[in-house]
Amino acid sequence: MTFDPEQLGQPKQELAALLKELRKRAGLTGDRLARRCNMSQSKISRIENGKAQPSLLDLERILRAVVAPPEVIEEVIALARLANTxxxxxxxxxxxxxxxxxxxxxxxxxxxxxxxxxxxxxxxxxxxxxxxxxxxxxxxxxxxxxxxxxxxxxxxxxxxxxxxxxxxxxxxxxxxxxxxxxxxxxxxxxxxxxxxxxxxxxxxxxxxxxxxxxxxxxxxxxxxxxxxxxxxxxxxxxxxxxxxxxxxxxxxxxxxxxxxxxxxxxxxxxxxxxxxx
Missing domain, CATH: 3.30.870.10 (Endonuclease Chain A)
Known part of the structure; x- marks a missing residue:
């Protein structure tokens, strides 16, 4: 994994924004996405606002719920890795x-x-x-x-x-x-x-x-x-x-x-x- 140390921190917000965008593209409200993922709506909200860092299991559930294509899944996983650094x-x-x-x-x-x-x-x-x-x-x-x-x-x-x-x-x-x-x-x-x-x-x-x-x-x-x-x-x-x-x-x-x-x-x-x- 390569990264620019000066940019660390940005991926957290980028990841949050991308997950929110994917939910909207799928035509889901936060509450509906939460039910599909077996999460609380408040947790979805915290993730989308960058206040909570999703685990890999959280991401897997969300990406499956919004039917994300492979190239988007790859982008999300890459951002998640940087967000955890x-x-x-x-x-x-x-x-x-x-x-x-x-x-x-x-x-x-x-x-x-x-x-x-x-x-x-x-x-x-x-x-x-x-x-x-x-x-x-x-x-x-x-x-x-x-x-x-x-x-x-x-x-x-x-x-x-x-x-x-x-x-x-x-x-x-x-x-x-x-x-x-x-x-x-x-x-x-x-x-x-x-x-x-x-x-x-x-x-x-x-x-x-x-x-x-x-x-x-x-x-x-x-x-x-x-x-x-x-x-x-x-x-x-x-x-x-x-x-x-x-x-x-x-x-x-x-x-x-x-x-x-x-x-x-x-x-x-x-x-x-x-x-x-």
């Missing part, structure tokens, strides 16, 4: 205040029970030492004191045994020298210590060995319903089930490359020792 650019996040983003993430983590993190090039805040967090924010023009505090507060979620976490880190993510050697050793030691938590599964992918698939981005999957994909300039938020499924399959492949448990701890100990030597 959100772009958050880093500059906007900084203007709002990075600590506000931490509050949003904390709320998301509070509401979810299963988390999958693939970390391509850096260690995520939930796993980081205070020194690593500060170094990761070194280029932010604003005061990051509150952001660091919120990141550290969020780490408490790791100790909630009702939640399950799987972290997969590449060797590059673990070993990239964001800190001086002694501090990096402490960061790697923290990763090793977290492997002992019963609800945390932490794996590392060593650079050695044949791996026929190369990941392009850092991403996180929340409860199989939402995924975030990070790059240098911002974050793409995906809610379309097809995009979620694609990232679940990708995560499963990467999980197959990773070492866990004692094997992971041996590698982490070697990398930590290398920092201290």
């Amino acid at each position: 959100e772009w958050q650019d880093l500059r906007s996040l900084r203007r709002r205040g990075l600590e506000k983003k931490q509050t949003e993430l904390a709320a998301l983590e509070s509401s979810c029970t299963e988390f999958r993190f693939f970390l391509l090039s850096m260690i995520t805040g939930l796993l980081s030492t205070p020194e690593y967090i500060r170094a990761s924010l070194a280029h932010s023009p604003a005061d990051v004191t509150k952001t660091i505090a919120r990141k550290l507060e969020r780490q408490e979620v790791l100790y909630d045994t009702k939640k399950r976490f799987t972290f997969i880190l590449t060797e590059q993510a673990v070993r990239w020298p964001l800190l001086p050697p002694a501090a990096m050793a402490m960061q790697i030691d923290r990763l090793a210590s977290l492997t002992h938590l019963t609800n945390v599964k932490l794996g590392v992918i060593p650079i050695t060995g044949y791996k026929p698939m190369a990941p392009m981005d850092t991403f996180t999957i929340y409860d199989n319903t939402l995924a975030t994909v990070e790059n240098t300039t911002g974050v793409v938020i995906l809610r379309d089930p097809r995009d979620i499924e694609m990232h679940l399959e990708l995560f499963s492949t990467l999980e197959g490359y990773a070492l866990f448990g004692d094997e992971a701890r041996v590698l982490l100990a070697e990398w930590s020792a290398a920092c201290r030597s």
Whole structure:
């Protein structure tokens, strides 16, 4: 799927307008369409006014009810996919205040029970030492004191045994020298210590060995319903089930490359020792 981040948000209104137009073309009132779709009239109204995002099942019912032709169905599905995609650019996040983003993430983590993190090039805040967090924010023009505090507060979620976490880190993510050697050793030691938590599964992918698939981005999957994909300039938020499924399959492949448990701890100990030597 390709898209222009600057245009994200428009498809929601375009989708709403198109669905309303299709209903009118079919000669249906909102009430009649609702009865055909086994929905409430108020839900149809919210969808057509862009106040509610239809699920794929909702769309299937509506498109069947208005007898939409194949080319229109294709257009609607494409719009729905974009409407389920959100772009958050880093500059906007900084203007709002990075600590506000931490509050949003904390709320998301509070509401979810299963988390999958693939970390391509850096260690995520939930796993980081205070020194690593500060170094990761070194280029932010604003005061990051509150952001660091919120990141550290969020780490408490790791100790909630009702939640399950799987972290997969590449060797590059673990070993990239964001800190001086002694501090990096402490960061790697923290990763090793977290492997002992019963609800945390932490794996590392060593650079050695044949791996026929190369990941392009850092991403996180929340409860199989939402995924975030990070790059240098911002974050793409995906809610379309097809995009979620694609990232679940990708995560499963990467999980197959990773070492866990004692094997992971041996590698982490070697990398930590290398920092201290």
